[in-house]
Amino acid sequence: MKLLLITAVFIFSGFVHAAELSLEPYHNARILFQSSGETDDYLFALGSYKKIAGSWRLDRQQRLSGNLTRYTVELPEGHSASKGFDFYLDQLQNFNLRELFHCNGRDCGTSNSWANNHFKILQLYGLDQFQQYGAYEVINADAKPFYVALYAVQRGNKRVYLQLDIVHVDRVNEQGIAANPESIIRALDSSGYYVFPDLLTGDAQGVMTINIKPAHLQALVDVLKSRPEWTLAIVGHDYSPVPLAVQQKNSHAYAEQLKTAVQEAGIGADRLVSYGVGGLAPAGKGDRTARVELVKIYRQ
Missing domain, CATH: 3.30.1330.60 (OmpA-like domain)
Structure with a gap:
């Protein structure tokens, strides 16, 4: 079975190949955009978009540098945003995964903010009540983690789009990138x-x-x-x-x-x-x- 593999090395046949983080692509999903390359200023969202001083802004964020791999996919007809989101999250949970932030529906803010201001991909502009975002850290053996941003949304025409951004950082943050306290509480409540x-x-x-x-x-x-x-x-x-x-x-x-x-x-x-x-x-x-x-x- 072909795998979606994340690295800084190369892209071919619609899949990214990498050391240590391999993800199976969503069956029959259509890849709209894909890219891989170095970044020194990736805005990693660690909170929702909220209206502050008249404009929609993230209430918590972190700047990252390293190799950035991005995928925008359209799910097959009849597949929900939550199903697509869970498909990738279930795979990430096979690794040493730490949830840093998660939101669902209108708690995430406006889909317009995520689509046009954050990811800058207009296809991601959908219905606020049918969106989901998660920020995750994957620890691997070389001690330089992967940071994963996962966003899924349904548009008014019932089409569902998913964004997967993965940054393999080039250096470890000495202060640490903390999980949102609500994510820690959810983990303690759900798994103990x-x-x-x-x-x-x-x-x-x-x-x-x-x-x-x-x-x-x-x-x-x-x-x-x-x-x-x-x-x-x-x-x-x-x-x-x-x-x-x-x-x-x-x-x-x-x-x-x-x-x-x-x-x-x-x-x-x-x-x-x-x-x-x-x-x-x-x-x-x-x-x-x-x-x-x-x-x-x-x-x-």
Whole structure:
């Protein structure tokens, strides 16, 4: 089966080929536009379009540089915008995916803003109530993530169009690109856990710690402030090739590090509890050597 593969290398036969991020194209969809090349100023939407001082503007955004691959497709007749959106999102979930923002219908703002101001593709101008947008981060082994913008809309003539923009960044944002707090809340409500996005780093002596970026920490603090009734378990995982007791000690240290940072940001200690399970929960490991998860727990 042919795959839609994203990279900075080349395009042929209507498909983009790349290392590490492969997506199957929507069956019988018609590709209207496609392009691939370097960008130093891609506007990555991390929020809705809202009317500010008389004009429609994004309430949250990030500028990215790297290789940008873009696809505009028309779905077959009778296929809905939500079906097209879910088709690509389901595939993205096979990777180490983190939702940064999602909106649906009129909560996204006006379709005109997305079509003409943001993507600058007039075919994407449709009905506000039949639109959906998502912003995602895909972590891969080289530590330079992919950022994915996915937009789907139905026009008044029932035709459905989908935009897929993927940026493989050329450098890692040192401050971090945080998820919208509502996305974190949705993950905790729906699945009961959320993987904290920061990666492990080692010092000259080989001591490993998690690199807590300010934006990610603030998003977590905002979640806890907006949900004062919540208590979270911070669960560390370690998959290094060492005895289980050492894994558990290391993973608990990762959890304690994040717990301390959250407390120092103003969250009470009674709302957080830390655990280290070592390598005993390998599901969801992916290519990570370690991870820290936030798990929603219930008070007695």
